[in-house]
Amino acid sequence: MRKKVETEHGWYRPKGMIADRRGGGIALLLLLAILLINSPAGAAPLADYNNIFFKVANDAGVKYDAFGNDSYNIRFEGYDRGLNALHISTDPAVNFGQVTMTGNQSGTIYATDSGGKGYEDEILLLVGVNGTVPDDFRLHVTADGYTWTPNPERNKAPTSFTYQPVSLDETFTKADLVYGPQTWKPTGNGFSYPIYYGQNISDTTNTFKLMFIDLNAGVLRPNTTLQNQGAVRITYSFENLESSAVFNVYGYCQTSNNGDDMVAWSNSLMPERTPSGYLVNGPSPDQQVLPLSGQQHAPLDIDGDGRYEDLNGNSQFDFSDVILFFNQMDWIAENEPVDAFDFNGNGKIDFGDIVSLFIRL
Incomplete structure (x- = not known):
């Protein structure tokens, strides 16, 4: 009779150790053993929030x-x-x-x-x-x-x-x-x-x-x-x-x-x-958004919805971003990915996006 085999993840029985009358159970147990052996160690949430x-x-x-x-x-x-x-x-x-x-x-x-x-x-x-x-x-x-x-x-x-x-x-x-x-x-x-x-x-x-x-x-x-x-x-x-x-x-x-x-x-x-x-x-799926004309930092998606409401890139969404959009709407339409600034979802950059951005404040 074969002995159990020890692995870094515990013990399992090699094929032949389980009676044939278990049928499909042999394959199932072997599959579980393979999955256990190949699972990455430690790939789990932290055990607790403290101690x-x-x-x-x-x-x-x-x-x-x-x-x-x-x-x-x-x-x-x-x-x-x-x-x-x-x-x-x-x-x-x-x-x-x-x-x-x-x-x-x-x-x-x-x-x-x-x-x-x-x-x-x-x-x-x-x-x-x-x-x-x-x-x-x-x-x-x-x-x-x-x-x-x-x-x-x-x-x-x-x-x-x-x-x-x-x-x-x-x-x-x-x-x-x-x-x-x-x-x-x-x-x-x-x-x-x-x-x-x-x-x-x-x-x-x-x-x-x-x-x-x-x-x-x-x-x-x-x-x-x-x-x-x-x-x-x-x-x-x-x-x-x-x-x-x-x-x-x-x-x-x-x-x-x-x-x-x-x-x-x-x-x-x-x-x-x-x-x-x-x-x-991470970068925009279409292309990396660019700093607006005259701005040092690229716009940011503050809430992670795919729209870049922080147009001056200062990590805050406020009225100055709405003003910047108003002043540079044409530049944005020509140089930025449309989806990143299409706040009203009509597929283009227009005055409606400025209104939608203002409503978000």
Whole structure:
């Protein structure tokens, strides 16, 4: 009698181990075993919103392997805790950051700190990609910032640190998006905390695949004498992003008043907590929309409906966008993809689109 065979996914019996009287059950069990063996490990939502371990996408694994399992431990203290100190900013001098939506497939952001203890020993980047991810998806990330030996004295910033001009230089692929699909990011606030600002968390069809990236640098309280004022600089470049992607930051601290070896800080995405975040829209299906005449930034699709209501590309939809449309309607009709600005859906760019855009305000 043959023995069971052990695989990395468990035990199964090879063909011949199940009595012939089970007939079609043999083929079914073998098919299930093949599917199990070939299923990608970890391709599932995070196990919980708090008190969980997670892996990073870096080839080298985690920088601080405190638990000996090549993982970090998310351990927020409780509801609405740990959401004040960290921010995402497009300028290190704007310490509390801002909410940014952009069509730029490459750019630079900063992880900044405004917390009472004035540091995080390590910054992690959470990347979420919306919907179906193409096989040739690529994300190249470089980072620079300060490193140090964590202060053994609880809740005390390091007394000496070294600037690393390249703390990370790595390319990530579809295979690195091992968490999800899901609609929430981990905090102490349950399964209802959004991944990006303004997200409808109840829309379970709008899901993201996630990965965590160890940036190999920590953040310090703003100091004009430091490179980037002590922030961690993150430079990204997407290839073949067909939907949208979001960035969030998390902080790890080895010894804090909250506890040891915790990831318990992240950027807020709620209006009452000084929100900051960064969303990148993929190119238009027809063609990449262009900056309007005399404008620096390309228009943005703020709500993801395929219409580009933020005509000046400043990540806000307001009356100035309506005025810009009115002044440049002829230019838009000649140079932009019609579908991106056909707000009344009649297949052409005309005054009715300006009226429809105004009604959206």
